[in-house]
Amino acid sequence: MKMMLFDVSVEPGENRVELWFKSGDRVFRETERFKPKLYIKTSGGGVPRVLERYDVDSCFVMKKRWPGRDEERFLEVTVYNPGRLNQVAEDVYREGGFRENRVYNADLSLPFRYLLRNGLYPTIDIESDEGQYDLDYEVEDLKTIEIDLDLDESHLNSSVPIEKIYVGENEVTGGEKEVLEGLKREVSRVDPDIIYTRPGVMEHIVGMADGTLDLGRLPGSREITSKTHNSYGRTIHKPGSLVMRGRIHINKNSFIYSESGLDGVLELSRLSSRPIHEVARTSPGTVISSMQMALAQKEGILIPWKKTVPEDFKTAGELIKADRGGLTLQPRVGFHQNVTEVDYSSLFPNIISRKNISPETINCSCCNSQRVPQLGYSVCNEKGFLPRVVEPLIRRREKLKKRIKNEGDIRDRRRVVALKWVLVTCFGYTGYKNAKYGKIECHESICAYGRDIMAKTIQIAEESGYKVIHGVVDSLWLAGDGDLIGFKEKVEKRVDIPLDIEASYRWMVFLPRRRSRTGALNRYYGVKENGELKVRGIELRRRDTPKIIKEFQKEALNALKDAENKSEFIEKQSEVTRILKRYKKQIKNGEVAREKLAYETKPSKKPCDYKTMNRNKAALIKHREHGYSKKPGQKIKYVIRNSNSKTRDKVGLVDQETPIDKTHYIDMLDRAYKSLQFQKGCRPSKQKEIQVA
Numbered sequence: 001m002k003m004m005l006f007d008v009s010v011e012p013g014e015n016r017v018e019l020w021f022k023s024g025d026r027v028f029r030e031t032e033r034f035k036p037k038l039y040i041k042t043s044g045g046g047v048p049r050v051l052e053r054y055d056v057d058s059c060f061v062m063k064k065r066w067p068g069r070d071e072e073r074f075l076e077v078t079v080y081n082p083g084r085l086n087q088v089a090e091d092v093y094r095e096g097g098f099r100e101n102r103v104y105n106a107d108l109s110l111p112f113r114y115l116l117r118n119g120l121y122p123t124i125d126i127e128s129d130e131g132q133y134d135l136d137y138e139v140e141d142l143k144t145i146e147i148d149l150d151l152d153e154s155h156l157n158s159s160v161p162i163e164k165i166y167v168g169e170n171e172v173t174g175g176e177k178e179v180l181e182g183l184k185r186e187v188s189r190v191d192p193d194i195i196y197t198r199p200g201v202m203e204h205i206v207g208m209a210d211g212t213l214d215l216g217r218l219p220g221s222r223e224i225t226s227k228t229h230n231s232y233g234r235t236i237h238k239p240g241s242l243v244m245r246g247r248i249h250i251n252k253n254s255f256i257y258s259e260s261g262l263d264g265v266l267e268l269s270r271l272s273s274r275p276i277h278e279v280a281r282t283s284p285g286t287v288i289s290s291m292q293m294a295l296a297q298k299e300g301i302l303i304p305w306k307k308t309v310p311e312d313f314k315t316a317g318e319l320i321k322a323d324r325g326g327l328t329l330q331p332r333v334g335f336h337q338n339v340t341e342v343d344y345s346s347l348f349p350n351i352i353s354r355k356n357i358s359p360e361t362i363n364c365s366c367c368n369s370q371r372v373p374q375l376g377y378s379v380c381n382e383k384g385f386l387p388r389v390v391e392p393l394i395r396r397r398e399k400l401k402k403r404i405k406n407e408g409d410i411r412d413r414r415r416v417v418a419l420k421w422v423l424v425t426c427f428g429y430t431g432y433k434n435a436k437y438g439k440i441e442c443h444e445s446i447c448a449y450g451r452d453i454m455a456k457t458i459q460i461a462e463e464s465g466y467k468v469i470h471g472v473v474d475s476l477w478l479a480g481d482g483d484l485i486g487f488k489e490k491v492e493k494r495v496d497i498p499l500d501i502e503a504s505y506r507w508m509v510f511l512p513r514r515r516s517r518t519g520a521l522n523r524y525y526g527v528k529e530n531g532e533l534k535v536r537g538i539e540l541r542r543r544d545t546p547k548i549i550k551e552f553q554k555e556a557l558n559a560l561k562d563a564e565n566k567s568e569f570i571e572k573q574s575e576v577t578r579i580l581k582r583y584k585k586q587i588k589n590g591e592v593a594r595e596k597l598a599y600e601t602k603p604s605k606k607p608c609d610y611k612t613m614n615r616n617k618a619a620l621i622k623h624r625e626h627g628y629s630k631k632p633g634q635k636i637k638y639v640i641r642n643s644n645s646k647t648r649d650k651v652g653l654v655d656q657e658t659p660i661d662k663t664h665y666i667d668m669l670d671r672a673y674k675s676l677q678f679q680k681g682c683r684p685s686k687q688k689e690i691q692v693a
Helices: 049-053 082-095 110-118 176-190 201-208 255-272 284-298 316-322 347-354 385-407 410-428 440-463 484-495 547-560 566-571 573-588 615-625 662-675
Strands: 004-010 016-023 026-033 037-042 056-063 072-079 101-104 144-149 164-167 170-173 194-197 218-224 227-231 234-238 241-245 248-251 334-344 467-472 475-479 499-512 519-528 533-536 599-601 636-640
Touching: 004 110, 004 241, 016 110, 037 082, 049 082, 072 082, 082 101, 110 284, 144 176, 144 201, 164 176, 170 176, 176 201, 194 201, 201 241, 241 248, 248 255, 255 284, 255 410, 284 385, 284 410, 316 440, 334 347, 334 566, 347 385, 347 410, 347 440, 385 410, 410 440, 440 467, 440 475, 440 484, 467 499, 467 519, 484 499, 533 547, 547 573, 547 662, 566 573, 573 662, 599 615, 615 636
Parallel strands: 144 194, 194 248
Antiparallel strands: 004 016, 016 026, 037 072, 037 101, 056 072, 144 164, 164 170, 218 241, 227 234, 334 475, 334 499, 467 475, 499 519, 519 533, 599 636
């Protein structure tokens, strides 16, 4: 009988971990007392006095503090009350003046820590001898339901009373108290393993219940409050979640689930040994970091808490040479026929694996044979820690991709997508300052190898009869009728990394920057040989573009895609102009629904933090006036009421009856029209004459 581990929770008020198993339609629960451990390295090699305050045991053991290092003596501290573990770590760190005492294995969640120590992982069948990386593991059917509210996302967390909740296909109605009690009864009746919600829905319901909502199989649910953070210049709001005993809450808009579905979440949870409810809420970067921690646990390597691995000293000249990214080429603006797009399969992960890039292998003291191009860093011959993490993932993804070509299984497709995102982030985490096993020299070396590989690829492409019209980090666009198979074979033989033929295009248009004639790196569109459109960087692809503008561009592109060559492409501009005039007329006559005119944005600040009355500030004020509380990073929707106004009345809410600035939307149509043009010959010379009758 199959017995699949699908959830791990903590028993409230007890030092016990709960294991939840699924076997057919039945659910089983087992508990085990668990005492977490952390490790300490003091400058004097002794026992910190602060430990006397806590209920702990300690002894000295031999561990490795970093990949590639020899074993050293560390103080192993067993904490009898898991709820005090973080406080123990903080006090030890503080007693050493924040530099004398180093603490390891301190910041892991209790369920994750338990799984690592016991060699377990979600979806494991404890009745079989299957391996964690078995490709064809079976998963028990998990019963799911979706809970939803009759509210738009922009109205969640407001003062609007709730009189109806959808639980699967059923409705629960009544007053607030009756609705909450009915929700609990319905969840108990269905007895799901997984509960799905839209962003903000669970947070709103928990708020209705004053934080006392309990939807688990046993009492003791715990709310994870929402939070906002900045990442690569973007403000991101992570909705609140509910951690339940014996059930899993998944926000359908979370990155991993939205990209790869439940199959992708289960795949990454299995491979990282991280609980499903944690993977469903986290990022691919955290998943790859968890995989590194899992390998470290197996190999007796400690997990640093507050990492202190400084950047190697460099002269100003060395820093300028090293501090560069991947190779990018400025595209040749214009219309190109017979274009082929090629890219490397997992270029940076393959560089990590095949060039042995790892924090302990770069500039090691034992080898001096291999040198990083341009930088001259030495690379150790002994297999590194990071390659041992990414190699199984690369092989696994390649096997699944081959299987997809033959069978086309949807589960395999989702697993491939999930693995893709983990492999994409494994490169960035080598240079991330808070990454457990990151080191900036690894990041620099990967980029240097990437530039060298791309330069060699460009040379081979030109020797094979192609003209390189664009290139970005791991992809090239080639124009011409060269020997594609021969080119691919030459490249793979020379650089020893698989090169994929991504797509062949009938034609492509690379667009200029808005304020110059030079090529924009990420603004282009084209038609593949099968008639499929590929679009990047224009309004159709932007999240904050009103639907009516997207519909215009989509219709215009569909009119252009039937062109076989440049002459036909230019001829079809007149049809695009007619489409433009029709959309302008619809706006002028008030025939467009307000929903299609709405902007959807995610403000990065609170209203009081904006210095000027821009659209976001005006919209946030409007939402607040109508009882809708919005935090930075949360989605808001509004229409333009008067774009020239200096007050909050420049915008209006979608569900409010306010005037529409028709001139603004007509100007936006003109802008979207211009975005499709790459030269004067492709559009009427007097564009201002395109007026609405």
